[in-house]
Amino acid sequence: MQDQSRTGLSRRGLILAAGAGVLAAPAAFAAQPGKAKPAAGHAAPALTPEAAMARLMAGNARYVAARATHPNGDAARRRLVAAGQHPFAVVLACADSRVAPELIFDQGLGDLFVVRVAGNVVDDAVLASIEYAVIHLGANLVMALGHERCGAVKATADALDGHPSPDDADTKIGALAALIAPAVRAVPAGVVDKVDAAVSLNAAHAAAEIFAGSKPLRGRVLAGSLKIVAARYDLDDGRVSPAKGREIA
Numbered sequence: 536m537q538d539q540s541r542t543g544l545s546r547r548g549l550i551l552a553a554g555a556g557v558l559a560a561p562a563a564f565a566a567q568p569g570k571a572k573p574a575a576g577h578a579a580p581a582l583t584p585e586a587a588m589a590r591l592m593a594g595n596a597r598y599v600a601a602r603a604t605h606p607n608g609d610a611a612r613r614r615l616v617a618a619g620q621h622p623f624a625v626v627l628a629c630a631d632s633r634v635a636p637e638l639i640f641d642q643g644l645g646d647l648f649v650v651r652v653a654g655n656v657v658d659d660a661v662l663a664s665i666e667y668a669v670i671h672l673g674a675n676l677v678m679a680l681g682h683e684r685c686g687a688v689k690a691t692a693d694a695l696d697g698h699p700s701p702d703d704a705d706t707k708i709g710a711l712a713a714l715i716a717p718a719v720r721a722v723p724a725g726v727v728d729k730v731d732a733a734v735s736l737n738a739a740h741a742a743a744e745i746f747a748g749s750k751p752l753r754g755r756v757l758a759g760s761l762k763i764v765a766a767r768y769d770l771d772d773g774r775v776s777p778a779k780g781r782e783i784a
């Protein structure tokens with residue numbers, strides 16, 4: 536079972552790698568300092584994947600530097616987007632109370648289509664939500680965002696190590712952990728901080744699941760009009776960085 540999970544993750548990783556532009560190169564995460572772009576009104580054209588990524592990372596840079604502008608949060612913006620929404624990016628994030636996408640990317644109303652679930656896992660409801668945002672609302676960037684010290688990832692690692700929390704008996708937490716388990720199992724032997732490595736792998740796994748699980752989204756990625764990226768959030772300094780490349784070569 537463990538080997539099958541590993542193989543599944545690896546196979547999808549290969550598929551992912553084959554789809555050019557699915558996982559962002561580290562360069563795509565380069566901070567874009569400077570002023571925020573003008574607010575994208577509800578009738579504004581959709582941003583390209585690259586422009587959407589730049590806007591996200593510029594917002595994160597402002598947040599990290601304690602120079603957040605809290606854009607698009609006033610009554611005028613509320614009235615504008617009340618008529619229709621065209622978010623420029625989709626963020627699949629953990630439900631963790633410390634990882635609020637609109638705050639950590641310094642965005643406002645109508646900017647981000649946010650899907651949140653503990654462990655930023657992908658099931659049918661999550662995937663359908665992402666598909667809706669891309670196909671019907673015009674978002675051209677999807678970011679699967681894990682985070683440092685994720686409780687859901689740690690709970691999964693503990694359970695796989697034979698130490699599940701007794702408080703989780705008779706809950707659905709096991710079903711959630713089953714979706715995170717492939718990433719935990721994929722951590723190479725000998726890695727000191729297993730949970731931290733699994734956080735990155737879990738975000739990458741989510742991006743791979745989105746790519747593999749949706750034919751329309753996969754088609755857009757292969758055509759170059761959509762990017763699906765995996766990232767991780769640092770709870771300590773607020774920085775968002777690529778989900779791969781730090782712990783796993």
Ligand SMILES: [Zn+2]
Nearest residue numbers: 629631685686
């Ligand atoms: Zn979490």
